[in-house]
Amino acid sequence: MPRCGHIALAGRPNAGKSSLLNALVGAHLAIVSPKPQSTRMPVIGLLTRGETQFVLHDLPGLLDPTYALQERMRGMAQEELARVRAILHLHPATEGPAPPFWPLTGLPSPLETPVLTVYTKIDLTPAPDPAALAVSATTGQGLEALVAALEPRLPEQPFEFDAEDVGTQPLRFFAAEYLREAAFELLGDEVPYALTAEVEEFREHAKPVYIRVSLLVERDSQKGIVIGAGGRTLKAIGQHARARLEDLLGEQVFLDCWVKVSRDWRRKAHLLTALGFPEPRGIRP
Numbered sequence: 061m062p063r064c065g066h067i068a069l070a071g072r073p074n075a076g077k078s079s080l081l082n083a084l085v086g087a088h089l090a091i092v093s094p095k096p097q098s099t100r101m102p103v104i105g106l107l108t109r110g111e112t113q114f115v116l117h118d119l120p121g122l123l124d125p126t127y128a129l130q131e132r133m134r135g136m137a138q139e140e141l142a143r144v145r146a147i148l149h150l151h152p153a154t155e156g157p158a159p160p161f162w163p164l165t166g167l168p169s170p171l172e173t174p175v176l177t178v179y180t181k182i183d184l185t186p187a188p189d190p191a192a193l194a195v196s197a198t199t200g201q202g203l204e205a206l207v208a209a210l211e212p213r214l215p216e217q218p219f220e221f222d223a224e225d226v227g228t229q230p231l232r233f234f235a236a237e238y239l240r241e242a243a244f245e246l247l248g249d250e251v252p253y254a255l256t257a258e259v260e261e262f263r264e265h266a267k268p269v270y271i272r273v274s275l276l277v278e279r280d281s282q283k284g285i286v287i288g289a290g291g292r293t294l295k296a297i298g299q300h301a302r303a304r305l306e307d308l309l310g311e312q313v314f315l316d317c318w319v320k321v322s323r324d325w326r327r328k329a330h331l332l333t334a335l336g337f338p339e340p341r342g343i344r345p
C-alpha cells in the first residue's frame with residue numbers, strides 16, 4: 061500500500077522554511093528572502109518518491125501579530141497545524157537551541173500532532189543538538205535523513221496528487237508570489253511589507269500566457285518607489301517574476317503590472333478578506 065500524508069514546515073520568521081520546501085521538492089515554489097515575513101500564505105509542495113507522497117505545507121512564520129495581516133498570517137498557520145500529520149519545527153542552528161514549539165504558535169494549548177525539531181542552515185554552524193535532525197537547504201545536507209525520518213509517519217493510503225506534480229496551487233497564485241519576491245529583493249526595508257499583488261486577469265490559453273496584475277501599496281509615496289525613475293524598478297520587478305513563472309510553466313508569459321494605492325490594506329479587515337487572506341476562525345485543540 062502506498063503512503064501519503066501532510067507535513068507542516070513551521071517556525072519563526074526567516075528560519076528557512078520556504079528554502080527547505082524548495083530544496084525538498086526541487087523547484088522554486090515558495091518565495092525566499094533574507095527579510096523576515098516573506099511568506100504570507102501557506103505554499104504546498106509535493107515530494108513523491110516511489111510509493112510515498114509527502115504533501116509539504118510551508119507556513120507563514122510564527123509571530124506575535126501587531127496588525128490585521130499578521131493576525132491572518134498566524135491564523136492560517138494555526139489552521140494548517142491542526143490539519144497535518146506531523147510538524148517540523150525549523151530553527152536556525154545559528155540561533156542556538158530551539159525553544160519549545162507550542163508557545164510560538166499562539167494556540168491556547170498544544171495540539172496532539174507530533175513535532176520534530178529540525179535545525180536549519182547547518183552549512184553555517186553545526187546543530188546545537190547532535191541527536192536532532194539537521195539540514196541545509198543550500199547544500200542539501202541532511203535532506204535524505206529528514207525524508208527517511210518522515211516516511212514511517214505517513215499513513216498508508218493512496219496518493220492525493222499526481223506523482224509528477226510538484227505543486228497544487230494555481231499559476232495565478234505563483235504570479236502574485238513571484239512579484240512579491242521581486243519586491244522583497246529590489247525594494248528597501250519598508251515597501252515590500254506594504255505591497256501585495258492581485259491577479260486581475262489571466263488568459264491561460266493566450267500565446268504567450270497573459271497575466272495582468274495590480275501591485276497594491278498603502279500610500280502614494282510608495283507607488284512612486286515601486287515604479288522607479290522612468291519605470292525601471294517596476295520593469296525589473298516584472299522581469300524577475302516573469303523568469304520564475306516561465307521556469308515553472310515551461311512557456312512564455314506576458315506579465316502586465318500596474319501599481320495602485322489601496323490605503324492601509326494591511327490593517328483593513330474587508331480588504332484583507334477580498335485579497336484572499338481568510339479571517340481567523342479560531343482553533344480549538
Ligand SMILES: Nc1nc2c(ncn2[C@@H]2O[C@H](COP(=O)(O)OP(=O)(O)OP(=O)(O)O)[C@@H](O)[C@H]2O)c(=O)[nH]1
Nearest residue numbers: 073074075076077078079093094097098099121197
Ligand atoms: N546559509 C543558508 N542560508 C539559508 C538556508 N536556508 C535558508 N537560508 C536563508 O535564510 C533566509 C530566509 O530563508 P526563507 O526560506 O525565506 O525563510 P522562511 O522561514 O521561509 O521565512 P519567512 O517566510 O519570512 O517566515 C534567506 O536569506 C535564505 O537564503 C540554508 O540552509 N543555509
Ligand SMILES: [Mg+2]
Nearest residue numbers: 077078098099
Ligand atoms: Mg517563507
